[in-house]
Amino acid sequence: KQEVTQIPAALSVPEGENLVLNCSFTDSAIYNLQWFRQDPGKGLTSLLLIQSSQREQTSGRLNASLDKSSGRSTLYIAASQPGDSATYLCAVNTNAGKSTFGDGTTLTVKP
Amino acid sequence: SAVISQKPSRDICQRGTSLTIQCQVDSQVTMMFWYRQQPGQSLTLIATANQGSEATYESGFVIDKFPISRPNLTFSTLTVSNMSPEDSSIYLCSAWGERETQYFGPGTRLLVL
Numbered sequence: 001k002q003e004v005t006q007i008p009a010a011l012s013v014p015e016g017e018n019l020v021l022n023c024s025f026t027d028s029a030i031y032n033l034q035w036f037r038q039d040p041g042k043g044l045t046s047l048l049l050i051q052s053s054q055r056e057q058t059s060g061r062l063n064a065s066l067d068k069s070s071g072r073s074t075l076y077i078a079a080s081q082p083g084d085s086a087t088y089l090c091a092v093n094t095n096a097g098k099s100t101f102g103d104g105t106t107l108t109v110k111p
Numbered sequence: 112s113a114v115i116s117q118k119p120s121r122d123i124c125q126r127g128t129s130l131t132i133q134c135q136v137d138s139q140v141t142m143m144f145w146y147r148q149q150p151g152q153s154l155t156l157i158a159t160a161n162q163g164s165e166a167t168y169e170s171g172f173v174i175d176k177f178p179i180s181r182p183n184l185t186f187s188t189l190t191v192s193n194m195s196p197e198d199s200s201i202y203l204c205s206a207w208g209e210r211e212t213q214y215f216g217p218g219t220r221l222l223v224l
Binding site: 031032034036041044045046049051089091096098100101103104 | 146154
């Protein structure tokens with residue numbers, strides 16, 4: 001059974017810092033991996049999708065990497081802003097579309 | 112990208128009653144799913160909503176408690192039956208869109224008294 005772990009559970013940084021969120025999974029037979037953002041009381045917003053054959057994806061200040069063999073992904077956020085404050089969720093997907101989610105990292109960026 | 116709407120956005124219900132949540136996608140999608148997010152926790156997959164056939168439930172979830180319909184490629188419903196306070200959660204609908212990206216609805220916040 002796939003298990004997804006996210007470290008750290010919470011992170012507080014001053015504005016402008018670069019930061020890394022970590023996601024690890026136990027079964028490397030994944031189809032793709034997706035990073036989401038969830039604001040309090042809101043649904044999920046897709047940030048980046050990495051196919052199993054890819055090493056990384058970039059969107060603006062966000063960069064996600066994937067090392068399938070070691071069961072790890074990282075989300076790098078450059079030059080953090082207070083608006084980046086949210087919970088970030090990592091989801092590992094099978095080719096049947098089923099997702100296993102980590103518990104998330106709650107990020108607070110202080111002005 | 113697929114845009115997903117859910118109704119109702121929130122509800123407060125009495126124990127023993129049932130609530131049906133609707134999920135509408137703005138384009139035809141092959142796969143639709145229902146998730147639950149209990150307070151302070153991450154998302155757990157309830158079931159895959161199959162078009163034209165019975166839903167496929169994950170371990171710990173049963174059809175009698177969470178009946179699901181999917182009459183076409185853009186619409187699905189989830190019913191939470193015979194509710195108890197333990198059913199208080201956010202229920203989210205999702206769909207796989209183009210490039211196999213998963214999109215989520217805004218969620219339905221359910222409080223059972």
